[in-house]
Amino acid sequence: MVRYADDFVVLCRSESEAVSALAMIRDWVEAAGLTLHPTKTKIVDSRTESFAFLGYSFRGEKIYPRRESLAKLKARLVKLTSRARSGSIETICMELTAVLRGWFYYFRHCRWTIFADLDSKIRSRLRRLLLRRHRNNPLRLPRHERWPNDYFAKAGLFSLREAHNRFGQSHQGHY
Numbered sequence: 001m002v003r004y005a006d007d008f009v010v011l012c013r014s015e016s017e018a019v020s021a022l023a024m025i026r027d028w029v030e031a032a033g034l035t036l037h038p039t040k041t042k043i044v045d046s047r048t049e050s051f052a053f054l055g056y057s058f059r060g061e062k063i064y065p066r067r068e069s070l071a072k073l074k075a076r077l078v079k080l081t082s083r084a085r086s087g088s089i090e091t092i093c094m095e096l097t098a099v100l101r102g103w104f105y106y107f108r109h110c111r112w113t114i115f116a117d118l119d120s121k122i123r124s125r126l127r128r129l130l131l132r133r134h135r136n137n138p139l140r141l142p143r144h145e146r147w148p149n150d151y152f153a154k155a156g157l158f159s160l161r162e163a164h165n166r167f168g169q170s171h172q173g174h175y
Helices: 014-029 067-080 091-108 110-133 149-154 160-169
Strands: 051-053 056-059 062-065
Touching: 014 056, 062 067, 067 091, 067 110, 091 110, 091 160, 110 160
Parallel strands: none
Antiparallel strands: 051 056, 056 062
């Protein structure tokens, strides 16, 4: 037994196999002087029910971050992109990039839509921040034309969607 390796999923072909596997695991864990967590240990048909594991939510063949994992990231992004935030847009993008890279490397196996939605939300918050700083708009351009996505890329903002595209195209699945 490896220390701290206390989270695992067992995949079975049938419910009877799953019941048998759970009984064997329970015996093995109890022989080691441990107990299975009663609310976290369950048998699930992953084709019809979702289950959470290590920050992920598995829903059939689709993989998403757990709601709590996503909420934690969004709370961090709100702090980093508040409208009253000082500093250059390049500095803010650099701080965001550090957070986004780490989050992406852990959750890169998730469904692509999550990354596109987060990218959009981040750029929207940055545009609100810039709008507060640059109120004068003589050409009456909408926000997305004043500060297009390319503006943030040039400022050094990490794009989750682009990173996911590159990850999906890599031969070994490495980014």
